[in-house]
Amino acid sequence: MLPPTVPLIWKRSKRAKRITLRIEPVRGDVIVTLPDHISRDRALAFVHQQAEWITKTLADLQATPELTDGSKVMIEGQSVPILHEPEARRGTWLDEKGLHVSGEASHTARRVRDFLQLLAQERLPRTLALHSEKMNLHPTRLDLRDVRTRWGSCTRAGRIMLSWRLLMAPTNVCDYVIIHELAHLQHFNHGPQFWALVDHFVPNGHRGRLAAERWLRENGTALLRAA
Structure with a gap:
């Protein structure tokens, strides 16, 4: 299940042929790009299907070590x-x-x-x-x-x-x-x-x-x- 606090940013694209997800690496926003012919509800269902990947990726962001001695x-x-x-x-x-x-x-x-x-x-x-x-x-x-x-x-x-x-x-x-x-x-x-x-x-x-x-x-x- 996708955590309710995960920020979603929706982007329509005339060139997109399918729904894609990308994690903004600094803020941790989930950017959802979808073609014009796909509804927001269908895209949201796809996002929830990718909940495990999103949760893992966001967790990895928070665990990124600093560039210090020993890292x-x-x-x-x-x-x-x-x-x-x-x-x-x-x-x-x-x-x-x-x-x-x-x-x-x-x-x-x-x-x-x-x-x-x-x-x-x-x-x-x-x-x-x-x-x-x-x-x-x-x-x-x-x-x-x-x-x-x-x-x-x-x-x-x-x-x-x-x-x-x-x-x-x-x-x-x-x-x-x-x-x-x-x-x-x-x-x-x-x-x-x-x-x-x-x-x-x-x-x-x-x-x-x-x-x-x-x-x-x-x-x-x-x-x-x-x-």
């Missing part, structure tokens, strides 16, 4: 311990033991976040370039942004935006999001040809895509909130 952060799907090194003079560095952070403890969270963003700027464009060559689809520009509402987007002008937090997701999930956005350079829609192109390039094809989508549904909200 962990995800990097390419791996849980990496944060190790505060107050006497060190190396800034922030990653090795087989974990993510080391020097300086005052009060600056640890900011330094971890800064390091992750710099690592994303190094690794995500490289991954995009790899898939771009394989697909022979080349964006006009790549922007990495600090967004919590979507993992990626593509404009008609060929500009791709990715959330830097993709760095934290497993590599197969990151690959899927990037391939998805690159595919929009050829098919600016979500029609059958678009999905066929995505499935052709995603590792393990259709099954790989479904696995990546499932991972994002189950873990994406907590990941967006993690840093």
